[in-house]
Amino acid sequence: MSSILLRCRLVSRVLKRNRRLFSSDVASTPPKEPLIGAQSLVSDLTPPPPPPPPPPSTEASNASSGKAWNFLKYSLIGAITGATATVGYASYAYSVDEIEEKTKALRAAPSNIKVADDAPALEKFKNRVYSSAITVPAKAAEVYIDARRTIEEQIRGYTEPYAEKLLPDLHPMERHVFTLVLDLQETLLYSYWTREKGWQTIKRPGVDAFLEHLAQFYEIIVYSDYSNMYVDPVMERLDTKHCVRYRLGKAATKYQNGKHYRDLSKLNRDPNKIIYLSAHARENSLQPENGAIIKPYKYEMDDTALVDFIPFLEFVARNPPADIRQVLASYEGRDIPAEFIRRSKEHQRRMQEQKQQGRLWRR
Numbered sequence: 001m002s003s004i005l006l007r008c009r010l011v012s013r014v015l016k017r018n019r020r021l022f023s024s025d026v027a028s029t030p031p032k033e034p035l036i037g038a039q040s041l042v043s044d045l046t047p048p049p050p051p052p053p054p055p056p057s058t059e060a061s062n063a064s065s066g067k068a069w070n071f072l073k074y075s076l077i078g079a080i081t082g083a084t085a086t087v088g089y090a091s092y093a094y095s096v097d098e099i100e101e102k103t104k105a106l107r108a109a110p111s112n113i114k115v116a117d118d119a120p121a122l123e124k125f126k127n128r129v130y131s132s133a134i135t136v137p138a139k140a141a142e143v144y145i146d147a148r149r150t151i152e153e154q155i156r157g158y159t160e161p162y163a164e165k166l167l168p169d170l171h172p173m174e175r176h177v178f179t180l181v182l183d184l185q186e187t188l189l190y191s192y193w194t195r196e197k198g199w200q201t202i203k204r205p206g207v208d209a210f211l212e213h214l215a216q217f218y219e220i221i222v223y224s225d226y227s228n229m230y231v232d233p234v235m236e237r238l239d240t241k242h243c244v245r246y247r248l249g250k251a252a253t254k255y256q257n258g259k260h261y262r263d264l265s266k267l268n269r270d271p272n273k274i275i276y277l278s279a280h281a282r283e284n285s286l287q288p289e290n291g292a293i294i295k296p297y298k299y300e301m302d303d304t305a306l307v308d309f310i311p312f313l314e315f316v317a318r319n320p321p322a323d324i325r326q327v328l329a330s331y332e333g334r335d336i337p338a339e340f341i342r343r344s345k346e347h348q349r350r351m352q353e354q355k356q357q358g359r360l361w362r363r
Contacts (some may be wrong), residue, residue: 013358045254100145159255165268166252166344167221178317178324179269180218181245181262183278184231186296188306189238202236204297206307213310215243217317221267223248225260225284254286261286272323275316277309291323308337315340 170177182188189201214220220243224231226251237245253260264274264287275288281291295305321327329341 015121019337022332036324060285063284070317099141102221110213161254161266162251163262166248166266167268169247171181171221171267174219175270176320177219178217178273178275178320179267180214180313181221181223181264181274181278182278183262183266184222184226184234184281186298187277187294188297190297192297192299201234202299204306204329205301205303207238209309210306211239212241214313214317217314218361219269220244221246221248222253223262225250225253227251259284264286264290272325273320274330275324277313288328292331293329305337311344312336312340 014361134235187189188204188207190204191199192202193199211220222231222235224247226249226347228247228251231249233249234243250260252266254263255261261313262285264271264276264285267274271287274287276285276287276291277294278284278291279294279296281293282288285291292309297303297304297305315326316327
């Protein structure tokens with residue numbers, strides 16, 4: 001009996017100890033019932049409204065607008081490139097008169113479109129669309145022609161001689177006179193530059209005697225690449241006796257391929273009676289058949305080229321040929337003064353032989 005009581009007391013003590021342990025565990029861990037109640041309260045509340053849909057993506061809109069802009073940009077580039085190529089080819093291949101003739105029907109087309117008042121509405125609409133489609137290229141052709149004419153006139157002012165007739169008409173009493181055109185540089189004088197003295201102009205030996213003597217037989221004209229602001233003061237000092245009638249400067253030349261050419265056809269003189277004496281007669285003249293080449297003057301003190309040319313030029317003036325160009329062609333590739341002296345001596349020898357033969361026949 002005592003053992004049974006002892007066991008009961010031990011069991012009760014163990015249960016008490018375990019109950020204390022259980023009560024401490026429950027207090028340390030939060031109960032689940034309040035959580036369930038909170039969840040039920042949250043579920044009972046009305047749900048918040050859904051968030052508004054996001055705006056359309058800016059990247060997509062930018063991409064679509066970029067595609068449209070690229071299409072428009074490349075279309076404009078293509079149109080401008082095509083128009084530029086067409087204008088460039090037309091400017092290269094055709095003159096303004098040819099383009100005006102080829103586009104004459106196109107430019108006149110809008111004014112030729114006429115619609116009757118009682119025409120159907122569809123017919124009027126078609127004609128209006130056709131007129132609008134034709135008017136744009138027709139106006140563009142007119143603008144191109146006007147702009148090209150203006151540009152060519154401006155360019156012609158710099159590249160062409162300032163007048164169609166550079167010299168006035170000859171007096172009727174002088175129409176038999178030959179015209180002697182002289183180049184200024186390296187023909188009548190030589191210009192050079194030094195650091196100490198700047199530009200120096202040296203007169204060619206014999207130039208005074210040459211001008212004074214040949215002024216009796218020729219109408220003498222001086223041609224130069226330089227402007228008259230330079231030519232006139234130089235000629236005033238070079239030609240003190242005023243043997244030269246006219247002075248032509250850069251404005252009277254034709255500018256072509258980066259070079260100034262003498263256009264002798266603009267002199268208002270008979271081309272059969274023009275002699276162009278120059279050290280560069282084949283290089284800077286549009287009529288090389290009228291050229292007589294002289295040795296270029298490079299500041300040689302013993303130069304006699306001008307004086308040597310006097311006999312030939314005087315002979316031509318006293319015995320004028322029908323066409324001086326044929327005479328100059330016979331001297332092609334030869335030194336004209338030396339060849340003229342040789343031919344003169346040969347002619348004198350033949351004349352003497354003929355005289356001797358005539359004397360023998362008389363005997």
